Amino acid sequence: MKTYHECIVTSNQLVAPGITFMELYTLESIAPKPGQFAMIRVAKTRDPFLARPLSIMGYSSHTLKFLFRVTGRGTGLMSEITNGYSLEVLMPLGNPFPEPQGRKILALAGGVGLPPLYYYKEEHPDETTLLLGVKSASALPALPARPWIPVTEDGSAGLKGRVTDVARQMLQSDEFDAIYACGPLPMLAEVKRLGAEAGLPTLVSLEARMACGVGVCHGCAHPLTSGEYAKVCTHGPVFEAGEVVL
Amino acid sequence: MSADLTVDLGFVTLSNPVILASGTAGHADELAPYMDLSIPGAIITKGISLRPRTGNPAPRIWETSSGLINSIGLENPGIDVFLRSLPSLVSKASVVGVNIFGETVSEYADLARRLNEVDGISFIEVNVSCPNVEKGGEHFGHNPDLVREITHLCRQAAPSKGIVVKVPPIIGGMDVCEAALDSGADAITVSNTIPAADVDLSSGRMVPGTAGRGGLSGPAVFPITVNAVRQVRQAFPGAKILASGGAAGSKDVLKLIMAGADAVQIGTVTFLDPAAGERIVGELPELVERLGIDSMSAARGSAIPA
Structure with missing residues (x-):
């Protein structure tokens, strides 16, 4: 148990x-x-x-x-x-991000949305390109390993712009087979548009207030495009971007 | 010799007084990965209606000191889908109760009629008191005449099942309890969550839910439940009472029995520990022995002042 x-x-x-x-x-x-x-x-x-x-x-x-x-x-x-x-x-x-199975993954992390994609990059280093978007260099976490490409809105480190803007440019290369993302909802809404434009499978990891974490309290419900709600804890936290309201 | 933990509710005998409360144990066997579902005396499924309900937008839950305000909105898949997954629970639980609510009086009767035909369900818990849906049960539970009518209809519609009426918080009179018990209820659940709200300073709005209010549960409400159970026991010495509200451990279970309950529902504590039901039942024998309690029926109401 x-x-x-x-x-x-x-x-x-x-x-x-x-x-x-x-x-x-x-x-x-x-x-x-x-x-x-x-x-x-x-x-x-x-x-x-x-x-x-x-x-x-x-x-x-x-x-x-x-x-x-x-x-x-x-x-x-x-x-x-x-x-x-x-x-x-x-x-x-909860449900994890799917294994790459030979696919190239563009992983987009916004701020403290980093953990699941950092872990993914660690597990699948060759298949994963990880972008970490923050406002400025001072917000980049000083971790022992930094397997990401930094993207700062003010250009104080790495690439300049929003992580989704950089992603849009990178997606023009046809190098990627799927987009995985975790970050604030406005960013995920933009990721959903990006994925639709690129015609790529796009998965997002959501966060929610939770009481139980195991599917019985129904407190973490997130609206689906179908009009129903899904429990972030047991249905997610990883969802197909097209499935959820962002 | 170990103490007798069994509880005779008339319509069913429970192996112990611990019941997993409606709304905190899922619609079927969701808790099976975390605990042995056969251990609690009974499990009551989350409220079910005739048609599916999508529930309320976020925030649905709001943490308080020692408690939780919820505004889930009675989300459920409707009776048809519910009945398809119910066998997964029936095969694992000792005793199953099904919580129902209607938007009209006749919907209660329709639900009871459907459930009367279903094997493996021991009793129906009739929610007349859910305080967090505008169009839900709130007005039923505040009107003794409607409670009488609903109880009577459910009693007639489900002659082969126990009928338990879950009443709103006991504030003031006993008229709703009396209405339920007089019109055929085998037992009453005392009580549902307590209307409550908070203010989210980050948004400047009242929470939870769009209505900015919900129902408070958890240890914060436990002393209120103890008092309410005592009041109902004193008013109705022969009634079967299921206490519900804030019990989070084996000591709380015994306190509520000593305050007059026959059995005790545990709810919000399951959110804190999905195995709480199993743990609490496991703690009972030693505690009962330490307190010198011979049986649950002997302990019932033993703490009420003469």
Whole structure:
């Protein structure tokens, strides 16, 4: 049975203003895939009340990686947890990005939408071209490995422009077979248009407020183009861009 | 000798007093990857209506201190789709209850009639009190005459099933409980979530949902439930009462029984731990022994002042 397991915080550091990189050591052997997420209990006292969903940024030899922005009390407390402290984690949850199977993937990350695509690039380095878009160089996370092409809106590092503008140019090369993206909704809406223009399979990873993470609370529903709602936790978090309202 | 955890509700005997509450355990066997679904005394499926309902836009949930305000909007696939997936739960659970709601009085009866024919369902929980849909059950639950009519129709439409009426929060009188119990309910669930709201400072709007309000659940409401159960028990000494509201552990389950409940629904705690139902049942024998409780029926109402 899948259950909450205790993990030990082995690293927790600020890697850009407001952005924390956290590593957890898990006693259990798990086999997550890029795009899947974890529910993390910030405090055993249940204050904050709910666990927080975080996309898994990597996993190898019992070490899990996460990257998150401090947006409120829960992520604030999580960013202050010191090494050696334990957190309870339920994982892996949700559906991953599909394996490349010989295809070339253009992976577009916006800001803290980086984790699932960083992980994907790590797992499939030869098939994946990863662009990370941020406002300026100071927002690029200072991680040990930086397998991305930086794109800054102000041109202070890497390519200048929005990540979707750069992607539009790159897609003219016919080099890619699919687009995978994770980032803020306006960016994903633009990615959806890009994918339609290029006629390429386009997948987006969504985030949502969640209570349970396992499909029973119906709190994380996202509207579909069909007029129905889908649960981000169990139907996603990875969706076909054409399937969801963006 | 270990204590007797069984609970006789009249229409069914539960192996223990822990019931997974409607709206927190899915429409079928969604929790099967996380727990043994045969362990809770019963499982009540998420509210079902005649036709599918898409539910409310985000934000549907809002975290509070020790609780959760929800405005899910009674999202469900409708009775036809629901019945197709129900066997996956019936094959795994000990006892299954099905929560229903209608938009009209006759829809309640239609749903009860459909469910009466379905094997594997022990009881129907009639939601007259869901507070988070404009056109949903709110007005039924605030009107004892409508509650009487709905209960009576469901009773007639589903003679082979237990009828449990889930009432709105007990605030003031007992007229809705009385209406349900007088018109054929085998038991009542006390109670549904408590109307609540918050303000999202980032948007400047009230939350959750487009209406800016929802139903509060979780440990925040537990003491309110304890008091409500006690009130209902004192008013109706012979009634079968399922407590619902904030129980998050085995101690809470016993407290609610000692306050007058026959059985206890656990709900929001399942969001915090999908295996909560299994864990809480597992904790009960030792706790019951430590407290010197011989049986659930002996403990029932034992804490109420004379």
